Amino acid sequence: MEKTKDNRAWFLVIPVFVIVAFSAIIPLMTVVNYSVQDIFGPNERFFVGVEWFKEILHDERLHEALLRQFLFSGLVLLIEIPLGVAIALAMPKKGWAASLSLVLLALPLLIPWNVIGTIWIIFTRPDIGLLGATINGLGIDFDHTAAPLDAWITVMLMEVWHWTPLVVLLAYAGLQAIPDAFYQAASIDGASRWAVFRYIQLPKMRGVLTIAILLRFMDSFLIYAEPFVLTGGGPGNATTFLSIHLVKIAVGQFDLGPAAAFSIIYFLIVLLFSWLFYQALQNVGKGE
């Protein structure tokens, strides 16, 4: 077939270009714009080059927040992925029980993020909260507003309760896609329950688990609303994760330049780690 050249075809690309420009390029460039200038007022601005980036990279509190963030995301992955897979394996395969457990599991995913924080504030209150009062009633002193460790435990609990269902749903879908003949073949081979999991179910779930790990990493690395509502980043700075720190700089102190530089670094970190995870998971299982 002969190719014809018609420059009017470019018009067809315009809608996409406009949408991408408004949704991604313009906001991003605005941030870049802020990150290289010192802005005092509408007509008072100075170009400062990479000054803000230097300042941010040497910020002690940012280092602490970053460390905290990695610890948090690491724990999230270590707990939610195995727990999610375990729950998916234990779930009924078909019938009304399967539908019921899916609906029950999906409930936390349907609650608005800020409401989650509020629910957990009430749930863990030492005086009237179901969990808080019970634990304190057992003689254990538990208060997430006072003790950093308690605050961490509470935030982790909330996060696991909120997001493990997503991992379960993905893993469950992966398991359901395995034809029954695989299990028959395994029982004819005399494979143990562990061998079935290790050599059939796990490799067959590789695709969905890659997605689950990427989603949970990105999401937990960007976490904001729930701990903000629950602890406000405290006590002290104990639960001040990156985005909470960022908002403190940008909105609390109105330091737009450093905040913008921070945002760009933040974005690059997420991008880099997502890519690393993706690459690693592509190779796992393939090379076995």
Added chain:
Amino acid sequence: MNLTFENVTKMVGGTPHLYTADFTLGRGLNVLIGPTLAGKTTLLRLMAGLDQPTRGRVLVNGRDMADVPVRKRNVAMVYQQFINYPSFTVYDNIASPLRRAGIGKAAIDRRVRETADLVQIGDLLDRLPAELSGGQQQRTAMARALVKDADLLLFDEPLVNLDYKLREELRAEMREIFARREAIVVYATTEPLEALLLGGAVVVLDQGRVLQTGPTVSVFHHPQSVRVGQVFSDPPMNLIDGVVANGAAMLGGGIRLPLIAHLSGLSEGRYMFGLRANHLSITQGSIDDVAVAATTELAEVNGSETFIHVGHHGTSWVVQEEGVYPLGLGRPIQVFVNPRHVFAFDGDGMLVAAPRRRAHGLNG
């Protein structure tokens, strides 16, 4: 070596999937033929020991298998889907049943390579299943089944998910491989042609009942009942009611068949006559042929054949013709019937007279 089903009934959740199956299979190839939902997979699962009969007994060499667990039975199975361990190479996949059996490394290596060569994947041993074509994946699954010298080799429609070129190729290879095995091979299929090409013995299954057993070719030529004729013909056998009186068979719509050859012994009465599609023609083949006036309803071209559906006095027949016939629909057409090819069944649908077979193969 033999496998016997003794009045085996299998109920699943209150619905019977198999009714009082009672038959014996010997070593060599046994084809299990039946339409979908006939109970083929149920039967295979019972043979493998994956399920237990609700009533009746499954015996191997006269021994009741009820309390022998699946992994203690020397069984191998190949499925419709290509079942291999996804994270194992072809080599490790084939070796897995042997490793479980605790065989020495050198012996495993020799047998894996032998079997891989047998199914022609000797050069793919380092690949992962995901890197293979469908045909190669199924060859790997077959190698896994063949490698361990199972007493019972079960194949559940292993070729349905492959294209027809590959199916023909694999079918021919399997036939050779089976011939050299000591095992009882059971091969489930829905296709009469596949059953005939594989040969061996056959078990005809329909709606959970075993209708007939025997050597494949003789069952094909002597279907005990109308239903066997239907299941073991593709397209299903054409059927027409008729009456034998005054030295001729009068079929619906005023067709008069002279009682020649095998039909000459028919006594007077009502019959059901059956005709395979390949024995109907739109051209006259011999002087015995009887012409029937019909109307074309549909012409399906299938490769180098055409299936011509014709209507005749409210019944629909299928005519199978070599070659491609672009026919107009709703046109009058003459269909030729040769009385020498007509099956006669009695009022209960049981075979009364079958065409005599000529010397050459499938056309009988």
